[in-house]
Amino acid sequence: MALLELDNLSVNYGAVQAVRDVSLTVEEGETVTLIGANGAGKTTTLRAISRMVRASEGHVRFAGRDLARLPPDEAVRLGIAQSPEGRQVLARQTVEDNLLLGAYTRRNAAEIRADLERQYRRFPRLRERRTQLAGTLSGGEQQMLAIARALMSRPKLLLLDEPSLGLAPIIVLEIFRIIQELSGAGVTMLLVEQNARLAMQNSHRTYVMEAGQIMFSGMSAEMVNDERVIQAYLGG
Amino acid sequence: MDFLQTYGFLIVTMLQQGLLGLSLYFPLMAGQLSLASPGFYALGGYIAAIMLTSPAFAGWRDALGGWIFPLTWVLAALASALLGVIVGVPALRLRGIYLALATIAFVQILQVVSLNLDITGGAVGLFGIPQAFGFEDRWQYIWIFLPLTVLVLLFARQLERSRVGRALRAIREDELAADAVGISPTRYKVLAFVIGAALAGIVGAMSAPFLNTWNARQGTFDASIAFLAYTLIGGSRSLWGPLLGGALLSSLPELLRGLADWRLVINGLVLVVASLYLPQGIVGALSKLRRPVPPKRPPVAPPPALPLGDAP
Amino acid sequence: MSAPVLQIRGLTRRFGGLIAVNNVSFEVQEGEIFGLIGPNGAGKTTLFNLMTGLTPPSSGTLLYHGADITAQPPHTIAEKGIARTFQNIRLFRSLSALENIKIARHARTRAGLLAGVFGRDRAEERTVDERAWALLDLVGLSSKAGQEAQNFSYGDQRRLEIARALATDPQVLLLDEPAAGMNTSEKGELTAFIRRVQQEFRLTVLVIEHHVPLVMKLCDRVAVLNFGELIAVGDPASVQRDPKVIEAYLGGS
Amino acid sequence: ADKVATPVPIGIGVAQTSNTALLGQEQVIGARFAEKYINARGGINGTPIKLVFQDTGGDEAGAINAFQNLITKDKVVGIVGPTLSQQAFSADPIADRAKVPVLGPSNTAKGIPQIGAFIARVSAPVAVVAPNAIKQALKLDPKIKKVAVLYAQNDAFSVSETGTFQDTAKAQGLTVATVQKFLTTDTDFTTQVTAVLNENVDLVIVSGLANDGGNLVKQLRQLGYKGSIIGGNGLNTSNIFPVCQQYCDGIIIAQAYSPAQPSANNQLFVKEYTAQYKKAPPQFAAQAFTGVQVMVDALRILDRKKKLADWELSDLRVALNTQILAGKYNTPLGAISFDKEGELNQAAFYVAQIKMKDAKTGTFVFLK
Amino acid sequence: MTDLLQNLINGLAIGSVYAIFALGYTLVFSILGIINFAHGAVFTLGAYFTYTLVVGQFENNGLIKGFNLFPAGSPFHGTPWAFALAALIGATLSGLVAVLIERLAFRPMRARGADPLLALVSSLGVALVIVNLIQILVGAESYNFPPDIYGDLKPALILHVGGKLIVVRTVQVIIFAVSMLLLLILGYVIGRTRTGKALRAVAENPGTASLLGISVSRFIVITFFLSGFLGGLAGTLVSTAFSVAGPYFGVTYGLKGLAVIVLGGLGSIPGAVVGGLVIGLAEAFVPSQYSAYREAVAFALLFVMLLLRPQGLLGQRLIQKV
Numbered sequence A: 001m002a003l004l005e006l007d008n009l010s011v012n013y014g015a016v017q018a019v020r021d022v023s024l025t026v027e028e029g030e031t032v033t034l035i036g037a038n039g040a041g042k043t044t045t046l047r048a049i050s051r052m053v054r055a056s057e058g059h060v061r062f063a064g065r066d067l068a069r070l071p072p073d074e075a076v077r078l079g080i081a082q083s084p085e086g087r088q089v090l091a092r093q094t095v096e097d098n099l100l101l102g103a104y105t106r107r108n109a110a111e112i113r114a115d116l117e118r119q120y121r122r123f124p125r126l127r128e129r130r131t132q133l134a135g136t137l138s139g140g141e142q143q144m145l146a147i148a149r150a151l152m153s154r155p156k157l158l159l160l161d162e163p164s165l166g167l168a169p170i171i172v173l174e175i176f177r178i179i180q181e182l183s184g185a186g187v188t189m190l191l192v193e194q195n196a197r198l199a200m201q202n203s204h205r206t207y208v209m210e211a212g213q214i215m216f217s218g219m220s221a222e223m224v225n226d227e228r229v230i231q232a233y234l235g236g
Numbered sequence B: 001m002d003f004l005q006t007y008g009f010l011i012v013t014m015l016q017q018g019l020l021g022l023s024l025y026f027p028l029m030a031g032q033l034s035l036a037s038p039g040f041y042a043l044g045g046y047i048a049a050i051m052l053t054s055p056a057f058a059g060w061r062d063a064l065g066g067w068i069f070p071l072t073w074v075l076a077a078l079a080s081a082l083l084g085v086i087v088g089v090p091a092l093r094l095r096g097i098y099l100a101l102a103t104i105a106f107v108q109i110l111q112v113v114s115l116n117l118d119i120t121g122g123a124v125g126l127f128g129i130p131q132a133f134g135f136e137d138r139w140q141y142i143w144i145f146l147p148l149t150v151l152v153l154l155f156a157r158q159l160e161r162s163r164v165g166r167a168l169r170a171i172r173e174d175e176l177a178a179d180a181v182g183i184s185p186t187r188y189k190v191l192a193f194v195i196g197a198a199l200a201g202i203v204g205a206m207s208a209p210f211l212n213t214w215n216a217r218q219g220t221f222d223a224s225i226a227f228l229a230y231t232l233i234g235g236s237r238s239l240w241g242p243l244l245g246g247a248l249l250s251s252l253p254e255l256l257r258g259l260a261d262w263r264l265v266i267n268g269l270v271l272v273v274a275s276l277y278l279p280q281g282i283v284g285a286l287s288k289l290r291r292p293v294p295p296k297r298p299p300v301a302p303p304p305a306l307p308l309g310d311a312p
Numbered sequence C: 001m002s003a004p005v006l007q008i009r010g011l012t013r014r015f016g017g018l019i020a021v022n023n024v025s026f027e028v029q030e031g032e033i034f035g036l037i038g039p040n041g042a043g044k045t046t047l048f049n050l051m052t053g054l055t056p057p058s059s060g061t062l063l064y065h066g067a068d069i070t071a072q073p074p075h076t077i078a079e080k081g082i083a084r085t086f087q088n089i090r091l092f093r094s095l096s097a098l099e100n101i102k103i104a105r106h107a108r109t110r111a112g113l114l115a116g117v118f119g120r121d122r123a124e125e126r127t128v129d130e131r132a133w134a135l136l137d138l139v140g141l142s143s144k145a146g147q148e149a150q151n152f153s154y155g156d157q158r159r160l161e162i163a164r165a166l167a168t169d170p171q172v173l174l175l176d177e178p179a180a181g182m183n184t185s186e187k188g189e190l191t192a193f194i195r196r197v198q199q200e201f202r203l204t205v206l207v208i209e210h211h212v213p214l215v216m217k218l219c220d221r222v223a224v225l226n227f228g229e230l231i232a233v234g235d236p237a238s239v240q241r242d243p244k245v246i247e248a249y250l251g252g253s
Numbered sequence D: 001a002d003k004v005a006t007p008v009p010i011g012i013g014v015a016q017t018s019n020t021a022l023l024g025q026e027q028v029i030g031a032r033f034a035e036k037y038i039n040a041r042g043g044i045n046g047t048p049i050k051l052v053f054q055d056t057g058g059d060e061a062g063a064i065n066a067f068q069n070l071i072t073k074d075k076v077v078g079i080v081g082p083t084l085s086q087q088a089f090s091a092d093p094i095a096d097r098a099k100v101p102v103l104g105p106s107n108t109a110k111g112i113p114q115i116g117a118f119i120a121r122v123s124a125p126v127a128v129v130a131p132n133a134i135k136q137a138l139k140l141d142p143k144i145k146k147v148a149v150l151y152a153q154n155d156a157f158s159v160s161e162t163g164t165f166q167d168t169a170k171a172q173g174l175t176v177a178t179v180q181k182f183l184t185t186d187t188d189f190t191t192q193v194t195a196v197l198n199e200n201v202d203l204v205i206v207s208g209l210a211n212d213g214g215n216l217v218k219q220l221r222q223l224g225y226k227g228s229i230i231g232g233n234g235l236n237t238s239n240i241f242p243v244c245q246q247y248c249d250g251i252i253i254a255q256a257y258s259p260a261q262p263s264a265n266n267q268l269f270v271k272e273y274t275a276q277y278k279k280a281p282p283q284f285a286a287q288a289f290t291g292v293q294v295m296v297d298a299l300r301i302l303d304r305k306k307k308l309a310d311w312e313l314s315d316l317r318v319a320l321n322t323q324i325l326a327g328k329y330n331t332p333l334g335a336i337s338f339d340k341e342g343e344l345n346q347a348a349f350y351v352a353q354i355k356m357k358d359a360k361t362g363t364f365v366f367l368k
Numbered sequence E: 001m002t003d004l005l006q007n008l009i010n011g012l013a014i015g016s017v018y019a020i021f022a023l024g025y026t027l028v029f030s031i032l033g034i035i036n037f038a039h040g041a042v043f044t045l046g047a048y049f050t051y052t053l054v055v056g057q058f059e060n061n062g063l064i065k066g067f068n069l070f071p072a073g074s075p076f077h078g079t080p081w082a083f084a085l086a087a088l089i090g091a092t093l094s095g096l097v098a099v100l101i102e103r104l105a106f107r108p109m110r111a112r113g114a115d116p117l118l119a120l121v122s123s124l125g126v127a128l129v130i131v132n133l134i135q136i137l138v139g140a141e142s143y144n145f146p147p148d149i150y151g152d153l154k155p156a157l158i159l160h161v162g163g164k165l166i167v168v169r170t171v172q173v174i175i176f177a178v179s180m181l182l183l184l185i186l187g188y189v190i191g192r193t194r195t196g197k198a199l200r201a202v203a204e205n206p207g208t209a210s211l212l213g214i215s216v217s218r219f220i221v222i223t224f225f226l227s228g229f230l231g232g233l234a235g236t237l238v239s240t241a242f243s244v245a246g247p248y249f250g251v252t253y254g255l256k257g258l259a260v261i262v263l264g265g266l267g268s269i270p271g272a273v274v275g276g277l278v279i280g281l282a283e284a285f286v287p288s289q290y291s292a293y294r295e296a297v298a299f300a301l302l303f304v305m306l307l308l309r310p311q312g313l314l315g316q317r318l319i320q321k322v
């Protein structure tokens, strides 16, 4: 059984239909990439999974359970974490408090400490900025914080919305190294990326989205060589 | 005639409160929630009341006859505008609720001062104010409040369409971005604030004869909050909102008169229910019914290449 | 390439104990496309903020066409001809795309309160309208002219923000990560677009960007910041080979 | 043109809501009682009266609305109201211009009857009532030398009252050691009280309303003030008993009304009122009653000349006004009449001292 | 010297009344960013609830006059502990009312994404309803607690220092102590615990908070309960000092309370206490010849504070990074 299953999902913003009839699955332990042009509906899809927007039609099933009426905080308790578009760090709290709040649903203080340490090792810049208010971080620093914070909940399913956005090349490489590492550790991921080549190189399968719909999908390894993908997303 | 006699005061009050609601709208166009209007309203009223009752102005009154009334309006507007600049320049560095609170403080301070001055009649206030243009009945005040309302609406509409109106909207949306595209936030915020202040001052000057008396209970914190309610319940995004809100909310306790003791309970419930079900205000809810018209392109054919602009 | 448009002299900005920009000096020549790169938190955005008056410098001066414009308010600087986009997009969110652009004509128009109220601004308004539509055409958003900016997707918002900056008739355009959130083909289009705009409007462009291929392809010269300090300036190829840059920024390869 | 309705409508425009309702509440009771009392005695020569209540709230606009409703919609022959002088300054001119007689039941500020020919009052101005209290206090304790004066600065009537108190005190050769201000909305008076205590005064004069005044007295006593206390008109209500409880004991209050007033009229009034409400009528109730009674008495005379039902309403109003000003009335306030401006001529004023039976119940004991 | 001391005592006494009112007021602000004008009404209600429990009936006016809810000898009267019990029940009831208010008057608004300022209007409506209901039920007059609710405590401590008197009222000491105690408890919970961090996250951005697994609606309910509880308790305490001064009793604190919480720093719990004390002291030190202007002091302070340091004495600066 797939860990995550979207079944004919549609989402409306007022009169605008941002996502139309999307079906998609992510198997346990799998990393799946979702690519598409600006405005294709990728972010909206992720937000529907984390319950930040309501589906107007269709279902989101997580580990077999329909998330239809679940508030977003319950989704986190079930093990879904998201590094959202626009980063959404808590501007008035310190970097460290942001990270600790990422582990809000967890109880074991020692484990949380250890994970905090792990994030600092991954992103030394965050350790340097521990006591700085998150709102004053540079764009890229905030992006690191958003990703690290999502990891703090030890999710079963990690939703990453353009994790490499605004990051220096050296950090982008680090992010994909982390994705590899998590994948190795069995974390299931749904990854939205504009850096399509890197994303596909680091994922099992890829879906391509256009105008709110899934156009086609396939194994990432094959998709990298797909004419349609090269044409539209890899810059020919 | 009886209808006008009974409800004339109410009708004019609706206009008057609507105008005061509008006085909040101008700063709000620039996103500034100022609740200072009651202060300027009180000031305008005092200026009129003093000019119309104080022996010191007896000479003016004799010389000017009916013209003394327009003069009180003008002076009230000028004084309010001046005070508006003095208060506005420092206060408008604040945003949102902080500005609202600072302006409430201003209103309170002004009230305490007026309670303690001799010229304002202390707590008793000023009374025996002569009637504007010899009006006998309250409803006749419609002859001054209605034209003012029409003028203000026209003014506001034209303002919204203009370059200055755009600048105000830009500041409302994002002050910093507005600054970065060349709009001086301070200048336009103060401008909008001063327009609101002058309007409230004029309304005060017109209201002093209308109410027959003027005292420190005119223009208080309660009024600040009432005006805020007008704006929000009416709809803060359209100039019709505050006007409508002011007219409706100020008439509500009167319409509920029949309920005797219970009328304020119902009045309270109406406020709650309106806040809940009209999140964009009455006008906001109405305008939802209309689809916005997409902007029309000016008829000229678009030039193939881009013009280089009119600046060097 | 002629006289320097911008001369940055020893600009420094501290935030508490942190030195975000540390004694940075360089010049930007008229008509060039100048890249600004560096690790996250290196001070690039802060430098833009210093140049546009959003943040006053702790020390140092900024010359524009030889005149000192250090710490002038943002609107004055915009009026003088320096326009920018923001790393965290800052559009007038609940206004239409068209309005967003018309607003940016502010500094290039005159009509005051009374002229507006009495309708003496017709001719001016007409040109504002024409210009705004033309710019929407340029960024391909005319069909969405009436939509609220906040409902635009990320990429469209970026384009709109560039159009808004252009509407101020700038001589210098500062772009803070314009290609963020765009896919590779879109980045390619953006590169072409920036070039075209630069030529048509005879602009000097400064661009902050993390996507190295884009920087290399687009920029005439590149400056590299690290921990607030300028560690390299030069043509793209030589900067890319600089070991300091590789270590701090590019990583491995 | 309108005829006079039967039962004859008389308007009561007082504060039934807002902060001011605390006072208006008593006026409503007094007026209601008057209606019952008068109709039980045959009304106006057999024609019953009907009181029409319109709430004025506590503000000026509310008073105008109430008056306007009474005048044109309810077509009353005359109005008793409003509660506050400030409201009177706003609403009375409306009635005056409409030629409707108004009797102020509690407006004590200077200038009320002068608003117009149709405006009169049954509440004596402070300047007349207040000095009696000081004289009485001196009678009780001739050693009084130093006085502290406290007043609510946001209440118009307290402000004018304190002026009178201060002038009288000086005229009686007393030293005003300190003047302290407070607000009717205040609840803590420690600052004022300590200032008073530190001046070692023998007399404290308080002008305020029931809540604040009562609290002030309570705190004065709690903190050890032992001297005499004079309360102003605002404290002249049994509503202060629950506020200052046993500490109310001994407050001297000048009265425009006394249940002990010996006239037969008053004694009957007191008897029936007490039977119904289980307590002696307070001043505001008695004054409201008086207002209604004066209207009715005047109407009786007019009715004898020409049956009320045959009058044009507007003519009756004018005639009523003339009659009110011309007549002499035996009321709970004693024998009263009006001067030509409408100012009250009241024969006797009283000074009472509060005696508390227990924490809740007390009485106003009238001093000779 | 003695004047100074007395002013100090007076200032702290008045200030702690402001503070105790402001605690619940600022709590709601801290989390929802709204000013809840109904807080004053809840404060009043708390006093009436406790009064009803302790005394049982209302006399002169109103619909339920004379109706005896707790006939003489009610368990809530007679010993200080019985009174404390009544006060706690009164506070709990107020807390529940606050939760109800949140449910009916605020939550639906949030769900509709309304302008948070509308909450001001809605809460004003709630206040109007409560105040007028009280008046209809029990009349506009004031009620006073029986004098012995604190047992045999003397009403005041009067010291003679250098020929002058110094007065310390017992109730004031109680109020001061309670507000300090509440400050410590709240300060600890909000500043130090995981719950506190989550609360601050909700306050800053509910959307993001829920993305982190924080149940926003539960926190809001808790906050309202606490705010109502504190408000009700404050109402009871303050009214034992002065009397339940009619239906408008608490509402009149609303405005001064605003000055207090802004001065201390909007949304800051210690700020509410510090702000209260500062304003109380400032008022106490106004020389008596200027006492007419005392009412302006709080607002003058507020105005100046906003201009110099909008975040208030203890508030956090709002930072904006471009």
Ligand SMILES: Nc1ncnc2c1ncn2[C@@H]1O[C@H](COP(=O)(O)OP(=O)(O)OP(=O)(O)O)[C@@H](O)[C@H]1O
Pocket: A013, A014, A016, A017, A018, A036, A037, A038, A039, A040, A041, A042, A043, A044, A045, A085, C150, C151, C152, C153, C154, C155, C156, C181
């Ligand atoms: N809050 C909103 N209200 C109205 N429309 C919206 C809203 N958010 C997104 N949309 C619209 O929904 C569509 C899908 O947007 P979405 O953000 O999901 O796209 P995306 O694929 O993530 O794009 P990008 O790559 O630019 O982030 C777009 O057309 C966008 O304009």
Ligand SMILES: Nc1ncnc2c1ncn2[C@@H]1O[C@H](COP(=O)(O)OP(=O)(O)OP(=O)(O)O)[C@@H](O)[C@H]1O
Pocket: A132, A136, A137, A138, A139, A140, A141, A166, C015, C018, C019, C020, C038, C039, C040, C041, C042, C043, C044, C045, C046, C047, C087, E319, E320, E321
């Ligand atoms: N207002 C502020 N207060 C404190 N520190 C700040 C403030 N603004 C910026 N900083 C710090 O200054 C440093 C430089 O920030 P800046 O935004 O200029 O970086 P950047 O080079 O643009 O990075 P990125 O590529 O991630 O956008 C960062 O470490 C940031 O945390």
Ligand SMILES: CC(C)C[C@H](N)C(=O)O
Pocket: D023, D083, D084, D085, D086, D106, D107, D108, D109, D156, D157, D233, D234
């Ligand atoms: C009810 C009274 C206290 C009113 C007061 N006597 C006045 O004239 O305003």
Ligand SMILES: [Mg+2]
Pocket: A042, A043, A044, A085, C154
């Ligand atoms: Mg997206």
Ligand SMILES: [Mg+2]
Pocket: A138, A139, A140, C044, C045, C046, C087
């Ligand atoms: Mg940056």
